[in-house]
Amino acid sequence: MVQEDDVIKIDNLNEMIGISQDHLDLLGQHQARLLNCEPLFYEKVFAGLANTGLQYEQGSTTLFLPNFFTTLVSTKFDQSLYHELYMQVLHWKQLGLRQNHITLLINQCRHAVYSCLDEVQPHQLLYIVGLMVDALSLLNNHVFHLVEMKSRITQKFAMDVNHVKRSYELVSAAFPAELMQVYEDHVKWKILAFSMALGEMSEEKLPLSTQECRLGKWLQAGGWQRIPQTAQQSFDQAHHEVHELAVQAIECNRNSQPDQIVKILNSMEEASDRVTEVLMQVMETELIRFCTLDSLTGLPNRKLFDDILEKQLAFAKRRNLFVGLVLIDIDYFKPVNDNYGHLVGDQVLEQLADILRECMREEESVFRWGGEEFLALTLSERADDCYVLAERMRDTIAKTRFGVVKDGELKITVSCGAISTMSFAMFQFEEVFGQLDDLLYKAKKSGRNRTFHKVLEAE
Numbered sequence: 200m201v202q203e204d205d206v207i208k209i210d211n212l213n214e215m216i217g218i219s220q221d222h223l224d225l226l227g228q229h230q231a232r233l234l235n236c237e238p239l240f241y242e243k244v245f246a247g248l249a250n251t252g253l254q255y256e257q258g259s260t261t262l263f264l265p266n267f268f269t270t271l272v273s274t275k276f277d278q279s280l281y282h283e284l285y286m287q288v289l290h291w292k293q294l295g296l297r298q299n300h301i302t303l304l305i306n307q308c309r310h311a312v313y314s315c316l317d318e319v320q321p322h323q324l325l326y327i328v329g330l331m332v333d334a335l336s337l338l339n340n341h342v343f344h345l346v347e348m349k350s351r352i353t354q355k356f357a358m359d360v361n362h363v364k365r366s367y368e369l370v371s372a373a374f375p376a377e378l379m380q381v382y383e384d385h386v387k388w389k390i391l392a393f394s395m396a397l398g399e400m401s402e403e404k405l406p407l408s409t410q411e412c413r414l415g416k417w418l419q420a421g422g423w424q425r426i427p428q429t430a431q432q433s434f435d436q437a438h439h440e441v442h443e444l445a446v447q448a449i450e451c452n453r454n455s456q457p458d459q460i461v462k463i464l465n466s467m468e469e470a471s472d473r474v475t476e477v478l479m480q481v482m483e484t485e486l487i488r489f490c491t492l493d494s495l496t497g498l499p500n501r502k503l504f505d506d507i508l509e510k511q512l513a514f515a516k517r518r519n520l521f522v523g524l525v526l527i528d529i530d531y532f533k534p535v536n537d538n539y540g541h542l543v544g545d546q547v548l549e550q551l552a553d554i555l556r557e558c559m560r561e562e563e564s565v566f567r568w569g570g571e572e573f574l575a576l577t578l579s580e581r582a583d584d585c586y587v588l589a590e591r592m593r594d595t596i597a598k599t600r601f602g603v604v605k606d607g608e609l610k611i612t613v614s615c616g617a618i619s620t621m622s623f624a625m626f627q628f629e630e631v632f633g634q635l636d637d638l639l640y641k642a643k644k645s646g647r648n649r650t651f652h653k654v655l656e657a658e
């Protein structure tokens with residue numbers, strides 16, 4: 200957040216530019232003579248500009264706001280004068296002049312002031328009006344600092360969005376883009392806030408409350424549940440900060456305080472980065488889940504197996520437990536699809552996955568291994584616990600009603616191959632899986648709806 204102390208008070212401006220009350224008094228004394236210099240001033244500016252190559256309409260009055268010269272020789276140096284000068288810089292920017300063009304133009308103004316005031320005594324007046332021109336330069340720098348910030352953010356945003364979109368497309372073009380949209384809208388909102396703070400657009404177009412922006416609406420509609428609990432508080436705080444700072448920045452634009460806007464927008468950028476960082480995290484987690492969870496059953500797929508197995512082996516070793524693998528294959532599943540359709544087949548797979556999940560303890564995992572094949576990874580104290588679990592799964596499935604079909608209740612059975620071991624060193628997985636396959640094959644060959652189990656001992 201911007202601290203009170205960081206904000207340059209407009210009262211301090213005179214001090215900052217170096218204008219004293221004596222200076223203003225002196226300007227006051229010579230005001231009428233100074234104002235007489237106005238036609239000469241513009242004549243000299245345009246004469247000087249003719250040699251600069253700057254694109255402008257010759258003699259155009261639209262280059263300067265109506266009271267520009269009067270402002271420069273004003274007898275007060277306060278908020279209203281600052282505002283006039285700020286408006287002039289924004290006007291030049293709106294005409295399409297770039298920062299270096301405006302610098303060139305300000306230099307021409309400086310020359311023109313010096314040459315037409317040369318006659319006006321005392322000489323100190325030259326110095327004082329020069330200070331006014333300095334204020335113009337300062338404003339120009341602030342405004343273009345903001346323009347640069349905005350363009351940097353816009354470019355970074357385009358790169359980030361492309362990067363994320365490409366990752367999504369690699370996984371699936373059909374990946375739900377809603378979260379991506381929320382992220383995009385948040386950054387677009389921030390860029391709009393920048394535009395507003397630069398006076399480039401009217402204020403009605405931006406929802407300033409945290410409830411009304413796209414992100415706020417998404418959060419209220421259930422998005423909160425997708426933000427990790429540990430990040431929720433700081434995320435909420437950062438979101439509020441972004442909005443509060445935008446309001447402050449826009450207010451500063453109204454008060455013509457671009458120096459403060461720069462500070463506020465820097466803080467806003469920082470808070471907004473915290474918001475987008477969390478959104479990116481959520482996207483990444485969901486992307487990983489999307490890649491590693493089976494979309495039909497919600498069970499982890501093979502890609503997660505190696506990772507989880509490694510952790511389970513380490514855990515089992517520490518606790519002196521048996522690691523068990525159970526390969527579960529549905530019996531005669533093809534006829535289910537053929538007779539009742541794939542949709543019924545899918546429902547069976549979903550329901551079966553739920554049963555398997557319920558049979559497992561929290562620290563154990565079950566994977567969708569292939570089409571109608573599942574693999575359970577178990578931890579137990581006794582070698583045959585794995586067999587007991589496999590049998591419990593098989594028995595529960597055999598007793599479950601998998602819906603009603605045209606010729607009655609749909610019943611399903613599974614065959615299992617199970618292996619348990621404590622001999623981690625000899626866990627050559629290709630060999631273990633070869634043996635699991637053999638056990639499953641034997642279970643099928645000997646009539647299905649049964650489990651064949653083996654304990655692997657160290658040699």
Ligand SMILES: Nc1nc2c(ncn2[C@@H]2O[C@H](COP(=O)(O)OP(=O)(O)OP(=O)(O)O)[C@@H](O)[C@H]2O)c(=O)[nH]1
Pocket residue numbers: 495528529530531532533534536540541542543544545548569570571643647
């Ligand atoms: N509905 C549906 N069916 C699937 C899916 N994945 C695999 N299958 C089907 O599972 C069936 C497997 O058939 P088979 O390998 O012949 O085995 P089976 O009919 O179960 O016979 P056994 O295993 O020998 O008892 C095939 O018909 C596949 O189309 C899926 O995601 N959804």
